[in-house]
Amino acid sequence: MRTSRIIAAAVTVATLAFGTACGGGDEKKTNAGGSSAPTSAASPSPTAREVLDKAVKDLNSSTYTYTMKIAEGTFSGAADPAGKHQVKADGVISGVKYTIEGIVIGTDYYFKTSIPASGVNPKKWYKLDRAKVTKQEIIGLLEEKDPTSSQQFVGRVGTAKQESPTTITGTYDLSQGGDLGVDDSAVLAALGEKAKAAPFIATLDAQHKLTSIKITIPAYGTVSEQTMTIDYAGHGQPVTVAPPKAADVTPAIAAVYSLLNS
Known part of the structure:
Protein backbone atom coordinates (compact mmCIF):
# COMPACT_ATOMS: atom_id res chain seq x y z
CA MET A 1 0.00 0.00 0.00
CA ARG A 2 1.29 3.48 -0.84
CA THR A 3 -0.24 6.18 1.28
CA SER A 4 2.27 8.96 0.64
CA ARG A 5 5.14 9.52 -1.71
CA ILE A 6 7.62 10.28 1.04
CA ILE A 7 6.93 7.08 2.96
CA ALA A 8 6.85 5.04 -0.24
CA ALA A 9 10.16 6.46 -1.43
CA ALA A 10 11.65 6.10 2.03
CA VAL A 11 10.60 2.48 2.21
CA THR A 12 12.00 1.81 -1.28
CA VAL A 13 15.37 3.42 -0.58
CA ALA A 14 15.59 1.95 2.90
CA THR A 15 14.79 -1.53 1.63
CA LEU A 16 17.52 -1.27 -0.99
CA ALA A 17 19.99 0.01 1.58
CA PHE A 18 19.13 -2.64 4.15
CA GLY A 19 19.29 -5.31 1.48
CA THR A 20 22.80 -4.37 0.44
CA ALA A 21 24.11 -3.38 3.86
CA CYS A 22 22.24 -5.83 5.85
CA GLY A 23 -18.33 9.55 -6.64
CA GLY A 24 -21.63 10.42 -4.93
CA GLY A 25 -23.41 13.73 -4.16
CA ASP A 26 -22.94 16.05 -1.20
CA GLU A 27 -25.39 16.40 1.62
CA LYS A 28 -26.01 19.87 2.95
CA LYS A 29 -25.75 20.68 6.63
CA THR A 30 -28.89 19.87 8.61
CA ASN A 31 -30.25 21.38 11.78
CA ALA A 32 -31.21 19.52 14.94
CA GLY A 33 -34.56 18.56 13.47
CA GLY A 34 -32.99 16.95 10.44
CA SER A 35 -34.35 19.49 7.94
CA SER A 36 -32.18 21.47 5.60
CA ALA A 37 -30.51 24.47 7.21
CA PRO A 38 -32.15 27.77 6.21
CA THR A 39 -30.60 29.37 3.18
CA SER A 40 -31.19 32.61 1.38
CA ALA A 41 -31.52 32.95 -2.34
CA ALA A 42 -28.65 35.41 -2.38
CA SER A 43 -26.25 33.36 -0.21
CA PRO A 44 -26.99 29.62 -0.31
CA SER A 45 -25.16 27.53 2.24
CA PRO A 46 -22.11 25.81 0.73
CA ASN A 60 -1.90 25.49 -0.80
CA SER A 61 -1.78 29.25 -0.26
CA SER A 62 -0.62 29.36 3.33
CA THR A 63 2.00 28.06 5.73
CA TYR A 64 1.28 25.06 7.94
CA THR A 65 2.80 22.15 9.80
CA TYR A 66 1.67 18.54 9.45
CA THR A 67 1.99 15.08 10.93
CA MET A 68 0.89 12.01 8.98
CA LYS A 69 0.56 8.59 10.57
CA ILE A 70 0.08 5.52 8.39
CA ALA A 71 0.86 1.81 8.54
CA GLU A 72 4.28 2.25 6.90
CA GLY A 73 5.46 4.94 9.29
CA THR A 74 5.09 8.56 10.34
CA PHE A 75 6.24 11.73 8.71
CA SER A 76 6.00 15.33 9.75
CA GLY A 77 7.20 18.71 8.64
CA ALA A 78 6.42 22.27 7.67
CA ALA A 79 5.46 23.81 4.34
CA ASP A 80 5.70 27.36 3.07
CA PRO A 81 4.62 28.38 -0.45
CA ALA A 82 7.57 30.78 -0.46
CA GLY A 83 9.94 27.82 -0.84
CA LYS A 84 10.78 26.58 2.65
CA HIS A 85 10.18 22.91 3.41
CA GLN A 86 11.15 20.60 6.23
CA VAL A 87 10.40 16.88 6.20
CA LYS A 88 11.05 14.07 8.64
CA ALA A 89 10.06 10.46 7.94
CA ASP A 90 10.26 7.64 10.46
CA GLY A 91 9.69 4.03 9.45
CA VAL A 92 10.64 0.43 10.16
CA ILE A 93 12.25 -2.06 7.78
CA SER A 94 12.73 -5.66 8.91
CA GLY A 95 12.20 -4.55 12.50
CA VAL A 96 14.89 -1.85 12.30
CA LYS A 97 13.87 1.79 12.70
CA TYR A 98 15.15 4.44 10.31
CA THR A 99 14.79 8.18 9.79
CA ILE A 100 15.03 10.37 6.72
CA GLU A 101 15.15 14.15 7.09
CA GLY A 102 15.33 16.97 4.60
CA ILE A 103 15.40 20.76 4.63
CA VAL A 104 14.98 23.02 1.62
CA ILE A 105 15.47 26.77 1.86
CA GLY A 106 15.40 28.36 -1.55
CA THR A 107 18.16 26.65 -3.51
CA ASP A 108 19.88 25.13 -0.46
CA TYR A 109 19.20 21.43 0.15
CA TYR A 110 20.12 19.49 3.28
CA PHE A 111 19.72 15.74 3.81
CA LYS A 112 20.19 13.42 6.78
CA THR A 113 19.38 9.75 7.30
CA SER A 114 19.94 6.86 9.68
CA ILE A 115 19.60 4.31 6.86
CA PRO A 116 22.76 2.19 7.05
CA ALA A 117 24.82 2.99 3.97
CA SER A 118 28.57 2.69 3.68
CA GLY A 119 30.24 6.05 4.25
CA VAL A 120 27.05 7.88 5.29
CA ASN A 121 27.22 9.39 8.79
CA PRO A 122 23.77 9.30 10.47
CA LYS A 123 24.72 12.24 12.69
CA LYS A 124 25.64 14.55 9.83
CA TRP A 125 23.58 16.83 7.64
CA TYR A 126 24.75 16.72 4.04
CA LYS A 127 24.42 19.78 1.86
CA LEU A 128 23.40 18.62 -1.60
CA ASP A 129 24.33 19.77 -5.06
CA ARG A 130 20.87 19.51 -6.62
CA ALA A 131 22.35 18.89 -10.08
CA LYS A 132 23.98 15.68 -8.86
CA VAL A 133 20.69 14.10 -7.80
CA THR A 134 19.33 12.35 -10.88
CA LYS A 135 16.33 10.51 -9.42
CA GLN A 136 13.23 12.24 -8.12
CA GLU A 137 11.99 9.79 -5.49
CA ILE A 138 13.59 11.40 -2.43
CA ILE A 139 14.67 14.81 -3.69
CA GLY A 140 11.23 15.39 -5.17
CA LEU A 141 9.72 14.82 -1.77
CA LEU A 142 11.94 17.44 -0.21
CA GLU A 143 10.73 19.87 -2.87
CA GLU A 144 7.08 18.86 -2.65
CA LYS A 145 4.77 21.84 -2.14
CA ASP A 146 1.85 19.58 -1.22
CA PRO A 147 3.50 16.87 0.90
CA THR A 148 0.24 15.36 2.14
CA GLY A 234 -0.03 26.52 12.40
CA HIS A 235 -2.14 27.81 9.52
CA GLY A 236 -0.75 31.11 8.29
CA GLN A 237 1.84 31.31 11.04
CA PRO A 238 5.52 31.93 10.28
CA VAL A 239 7.24 28.69 9.36
CA THR A 240 10.48 28.20 11.22
CA VAL A 241 12.67 26.31 8.77
CA ALA A 242 16.30 27.03 9.49
CA PRO A 243 19.46 25.44 8.11
CA PRO A 244 21.25 22.96 10.38
CA LYS A 245 24.07 24.23 12.56
CA ALA A 246 27.19 24.79 10.48
CA ALA A 247 29.16 22.37 12.66
CA ASP A 248 26.70 19.60 11.74
CA VAL A 249 26.85 20.16 7.96
CA THR A 250 29.27 18.73 5.43
CA PRO A 251 29.18 18.68 1.62
CA ALA A 252 27.44 15.57 0.32
CA ILE A 253 29.79 12.76 -0.62
CA ALA A 254 29.48 10.12 -3.35
CA ALA A 255 27.85 7.64 -0.95
CA VAL A 256 25.01 10.10 -0.28
CA TYR A 257 24.32 10.64 -3.97
CA SER A 258 24.47 6.91 -4.51
CA LEU A 259 21.77 6.43 -1.86
CA LEU A 260 19.57 9.19 -3.26
CA ASN A 261 19.96 7.94 -6.84
CA SER A 262 19.48 4.24 -6.07
Whole structure:
Protein backbone atom coordinates (compact mmCIF):
# COMPACT_ATOMS: atom_id res chain seq x y z
CA MET A 1 0.00 0.00 0.00
CA ARG A 2 1.29 3.48 -0.84
CA THR A 3 -0.24 6.18 1.28
CA SER A 4 2.27 8.96 0.64
CA ARG A 5 5.14 9.52 -1.71
CA ILE A 6 7.62 10.28 1.04
CA ILE A 7 6.93 7.08 2.96
CA ALA A 8 6.85 5.04 -0.24
CA ALA A 9 10.16 6.46 -1.43
CA ALA A 10 11.65 6.10 2.03
CA VAL A 11 10.60 2.48 2.21
CA THR A 12 12.00 1.81 -1.28
CA VAL A 13 15.37 3.42 -0.58
CA ALA A 14 15.59 1.95 2.90
CA THR A 15 14.79 -1.53 1.63
CA LEU A 16 17.52 -1.27 -0.99
CA ALA A 17 19.99 0.01 1.58
CA PHE A 18 19.13 -2.64 4.15
CA GLY A 19 19.29 -5.31 1.48
CA THR A 20 22.80 -4.37 0.44
CA ALA A 21 24.11 -3.38 3.86
CA CYS A 22 22.24 -5.83 5.85
CA GLY A 23 -18.33 9.55 -6.64
CA GLY A 24 -21.63 10.42 -4.93
CA GLY A 25 -23.41 13.73 -4.16
CA ASP A 26 -22.94 16.05 -1.20
CA GLU A 27 -25.39 16.40 1.62
CA LYS A 28 -26.01 19.87 2.95
CA LYS A 29 -25.75 20.68 6.63
CA THR A 30 -28.89 19.87 8.61
CA ASN A 31 -30.25 21.38 11.78
CA ALA A 32 -31.21 19.52 14.94
CA GLY A 33 -34.56 18.56 13.47
CA GLY A 34 -32.99 16.95 10.44
CA SER A 35 -34.35 19.49 7.94
CA SER A 36 -32.18 21.47 5.60
CA ALA A 37 -30.51 24.47 7.21
CA PRO A 38 -32.15 27.77 6.21
CA THR A 39 -30.60 29.37 3.18
CA SER A 40 -31.19 32.61 1.38
CA ALA A 41 -31.52 32.95 -2.34
CA ALA A 42 -28.65 35.41 -2.38
CA SER A 43 -26.25 33.36 -0.21
CA PRO A 44 -26.99 29.62 -0.31
CA SER A 45 -25.16 27.53 2.24
CA PRO A 46 -22.11 25.81 0.73
CA THR A 47 -22.27 22.05 0.41
CA ALA A 48 -20.00 19.84 2.50
CA ARG A 49 -17.85 19.21 -0.57
CA GLU A 50 -17.49 22.95 -1.19
CA VAL A 51 -16.48 23.58 2.41
CA LEU A 52 -13.92 20.79 2.20
CA ASP A 53 -12.63 21.96 -1.17
CA LYS A 54 -12.03 25.48 0.15
CA ALA A 55 -10.27 24.13 3.24
CA VAL A 56 -7.78 22.05 1.24
CA LYS A 57 -7.19 24.84 -1.28
CA ASP A 58 -6.39 27.21 1.59
CA LEU A 59 -3.55 24.87 2.55
CA ASN A 60 -1.90 25.49 -0.80
CA SER A 61 -1.78 29.25 -0.26
CA SER A 62 -0.62 29.36 3.33
CA THR A 63 2.00 28.06 5.73
CA TYR A 64 1.28 25.06 7.94
CA THR A 65 2.80 22.15 9.80
CA TYR A 66 1.67 18.54 9.45
CA THR A 67 1.99 15.08 10.93
CA MET A 68 0.89 12.01 8.98
CA LYS A 69 0.56 8.59 10.57
CA ILE A 70 0.08 5.52 8.39
CA ALA A 71 0.86 1.81 8.54
CA GLU A 72 4.28 2.25 6.90
CA GLY A 73 5.46 4.94 9.29
CA THR A 74 5.09 8.56 10.34
CA PHE A 75 6.24 11.73 8.71
CA SER A 76 6.00 15.33 9.75
CA GLY A 77 7.20 18.71 8.64
CA ALA A 78 6.42 22.27 7.67
CA ALA A 79 5.46 23.81 4.34
CA ASP A 80 5.70 27.36 3.07
CA PRO A 81 4.62 28.38 -0.45
CA ALA A 82 7.57 30.78 -0.46
CA GLY A 83 9.94 27.82 -0.84
CA LYS A 84 10.78 26.58 2.65
CA HIS A 85 10.18 22.91 3.41
CA GLN A 86 11.15 20.60 6.23
CA VAL A 87 10.40 16.88 6.20
CA LYS A 88 11.05 14.07 8.64
CA ALA A 89 10.06 10.46 7.94
CA ASP A 90 10.26 7.64 10.46
CA GLY A 91 9.69 4.03 9.45
CA VAL A 92 10.64 0.43 10.16
CA ILE A 93 12.25 -2.06 7.78
CA SER A 94 12.73 -5.66 8.91
CA GLY A 95 12.20 -4.55 12.50
CA VAL A 96 14.89 -1.85 12.30
CA LYS A 97 13.87 1.79 12.70
CA TYR A 98 15.15 4.44 10.31
CA THR A 99 14.79 8.18 9.79
CA ILE A 100 15.03 10.37 6.72
CA GLU A 101 15.15 14.15 7.09
CA GLY A 102 15.33 16.97 4.60
CA ILE A 103 15.40 20.76 4.63
CA VAL A 104 14.98 23.02 1.62
CA ILE A 105 15.47 26.77 1.86
CA GLY A 106 15.40 28.36 -1.55
CA THR A 107 18.16 26.65 -3.51
CA ASP A 108 19.88 25.13 -0.46
CA TYR A 109 19.20 21.43 0.15
CA TYR A 110 20.12 19.49 3.28
CA PHE A 111 19.72 15.74 3.81
CA LYS A 112 20.19 13.42 6.78
CA THR A 113 19.38 9.75 7.30
CA SER A 114 19.94 6.86 9.68
CA ILE A 115 19.60 4.31 6.86
CA PRO A 116 22.76 2.19 7.05
CA ALA A 117 24.82 2.99 3.97
CA SER A 118 28.57 2.69 3.68
CA GLY A 119 30.24 6.05 4.25
CA VAL A 120 27.05 7.88 5.29
CA ASN A 121 27.22 9.39 8.79
CA PRO A 122 23.77 9.30 10.47
CA LYS A 123 24.72 12.24 12.69
CA LYS A 124 25.64 14.55 9.83
CA TRP A 125 23.58 16.83 7.64
CA TYR A 126 24.75 16.72 4.04
CA LYS A 127 24.42 19.78 1.86
CA LEU A 128 23.40 18.62 -1.60
CA ASP A 129 24.33 19.77 -5.06
CA ARG A 130 20.87 19.51 -6.62
CA ALA A 131 22.35 18.89 -10.08
CA LYS A 132 23.98 15.68 -8.86
CA VAL A 133 20.69 14.10 -7.80
CA THR A 134 19.33 12.35 -10.88
CA LYS A 135 16.33 10.51 -9.42
CA GLN A 136 13.23 12.24 -8.12
CA GLU A 137 11.99 9.79 -5.49
CA ILE A 138 13.59 11.40 -2.43
CA ILE A 139 14.67 14.81 -3.69
CA GLY A 140 11.23 15.39 -5.17
CA LEU A 141 9.72 14.82 -1.77
CA LEU A 142 11.94 17.44 -0.21
CA GLU A 143 10.73 19.87 -2.87
CA GLU A 144 7.08 18.86 -2.65
CA LYS A 145 4.77 21.84 -2.14
CA ASP A 146 1.85 19.58 -1.22
CA PRO A 147 3.50 16.87 0.90
CA THR A 148 0.24 15.36 2.14
CA SER A 149 -1.43 15.35 -1.30
CA SER A 150 -4.24 17.49 0.08
CA GLN A 151 -5.06 19.00 -3.31
CA GLN A 152 -5.99 15.55 -4.65
CA PHE A 153 -8.26 14.72 -1.74
CA VAL A 154 -11.59 16.22 -2.78
CA GLY A 155 -11.37 14.71 -6.26
CA ARG A 156 -11.52 11.25 -4.67
CA VAL A 157 -14.37 12.00 -2.31
CA GLY A 158 -17.53 10.07 -3.13
CA THR A 159 -20.06 11.34 -0.62
CA ALA A 160 -19.69 14.15 1.88
CA LYS A 161 -21.93 15.24 4.73
CA GLN A 162 -21.45 18.14 7.12
CA GLU A 163 -22.20 16.65 10.52
CA SER A 164 -21.41 19.90 12.34
CA PRO A 165 -19.73 23.23 11.55
CA THR A 166 -16.35 21.56 12.18
CA THR A 167 -16.91 17.95 11.08
CA ILE A 168 -17.40 16.46 7.62
CA THR A 169 -17.82 12.74 7.05
CA GLY A 170 -18.04 10.75 3.86
CA THR A 171 -16.43 8.19 1.60
CA TYR A 172 -13.09 8.23 -0.18
CA ASP A 173 -11.88 6.23 -3.21
CA LEU A 174 -8.72 4.26 -2.44
CA SER A 175 -8.84 2.29 -5.67
CA GLN A 176 -7.11 4.92 -7.83
CA GLY A 177 -3.82 4.08 -6.12
CA GLY A 178 -0.97 6.52 -5.59
CA ASP A 179 -0.92 8.94 -2.72
CA LEU A 180 -3.49 8.14 -0.03
CA GLY A 181 -4.56 5.18 -2.15
CA VAL A 182 -3.79 1.48 -2.44
CA ASP A 183 -1.39 0.35 -5.18
CA ASP A 184 -1.36 -3.36 -4.36
CA SER A 185 -3.67 -5.16 -6.81
CA ALA A 186 -4.11 -8.09 -4.43
CA VAL A 187 -5.26 -5.76 -1.65
CA LEU A 188 -7.64 -3.95 -4.00
CA ALA A 189 -9.06 -7.29 -5.13
CA ALA A 190 -9.60 -8.34 -1.53
CA LEU A 191 -11.24 -5.03 -0.66
CA GLY A 192 -13.51 -5.14 -3.70
CA GLU A 193 -16.10 -2.36 -3.79
CA LYS A 194 -15.11 -1.31 -0.26
CA ALA A 195 -11.96 0.27 -1.72
CA LYS A 196 -14.11 2.82 -3.52
CA ALA A 197 -15.95 3.93 -0.40
CA ALA A 198 -13.48 4.07 2.49
CA PRO A 199 -14.94 6.12 5.36
CA PHE A 200 -13.30 9.44 6.19
CA ILE A 201 -13.68 12.16 8.79
CA ALA A 202 -12.38 15.69 8.15
CA THR A 203 -12.14 18.13 11.04
CA LEU A 204 -12.05 21.92 10.70
CA ASP A 205 -11.44 24.71 13.16
CA ALA A 206 -13.79 27.63 13.80
CA GLN A 207 -12.35 29.45 10.76
CA HIS A 208 -12.92 26.38 8.56
CA LYS A 209 -9.21 25.65 8.37
CA LEU A 210 -8.44 21.97 7.93
CA THR A 211 -7.08 20.43 11.14
CA SER A 212 -7.26 16.70 10.41
CA ILE A 213 -8.25 14.00 7.94
CA LYS A 214 -8.77 10.41 9.01
CA ILE A 215 -9.32 7.70 6.39
CA THR A 216 -10.25 4.17 7.40
CA ILE A 217 -9.08 1.25 5.26
CA PRO A 218 -11.70 -1.47 5.76
CA ALA A 219 -10.66 -4.89 7.01
CA TYR A 220 -10.02 -7.52 4.34
CA GLY A 221 -9.08 -11.18 4.55
CA THR A 222 -7.13 -11.64 7.77
CA VAL A 223 -5.99 -7.99 7.82
CA SER A 224 -7.65 -5.79 10.42
CA GLU A 225 -9.05 -2.33 9.74
CA GLN A 226 -6.33 0.32 9.38
CA THR A 227 -6.37 4.10 9.56
CA MET A 228 -4.35 6.93 8.09
CA THR A 229 -4.43 10.25 9.92
CA ILE A 230 -3.09 13.63 8.87
CA ASP A 231 -3.05 16.47 11.40
CA TYR A 232 -2.56 20.09 10.32
CA ALA A 233 -1.63 23.08 12.49
CA GLY A 234 -0.03 26.52 12.40
CA HIS A 235 -2.14 27.81 9.52
CA GLY A 236 -0.75 31.11 8.29
CA GLN A 237 1.84 31.31 11.04
CA PRO A 238 5.52 31.93 10.28
CA VAL A 239 7.24 28.69 9.36
CA THR A 240 10.48 28.20 11.22
CA VAL A 241 12.67 26.31 8.77
CA ALA A 242 16.30 27.03 9.49
CA PRO A 243 19.46 25.44 8.11
CA PRO A 244 21.25 22.96 10.38
CA LYS A 245 24.07 24.23 12.56
CA ALA A 246 27.19 24.79 10.48
CA ALA A 247 29.16 22.37 12.66
CA ASP A 248 26.70 19.60 11.74
CA VAL A 249 26.85 20.16 7.96
CA THR A 250 29.27 18.73 5.43
CA PRO A 251 29.18 18.68 1.62
CA ALA A 252 27.44 15.57 0.32
CA ILE A 253 29.79 12.76 -0.62
CA ALA A 254 29.48 10.12 -3.35
CA ALA A 255 27.85 7.64 -0.95
CA VAL A 256 25.01 10.10 -0.28
CA TYR A 257 24.32 10.64 -3.97
CA SER A 258 24.47 6.91 -4.51
CA LEU A 259 21.77 6.43 -1.86
CA LEU A 260 19.57 9.19 -3.26
CA ASN A 261 19.96 7.94 -6.84
CA SER A 262 19.48 4.24 -6.07
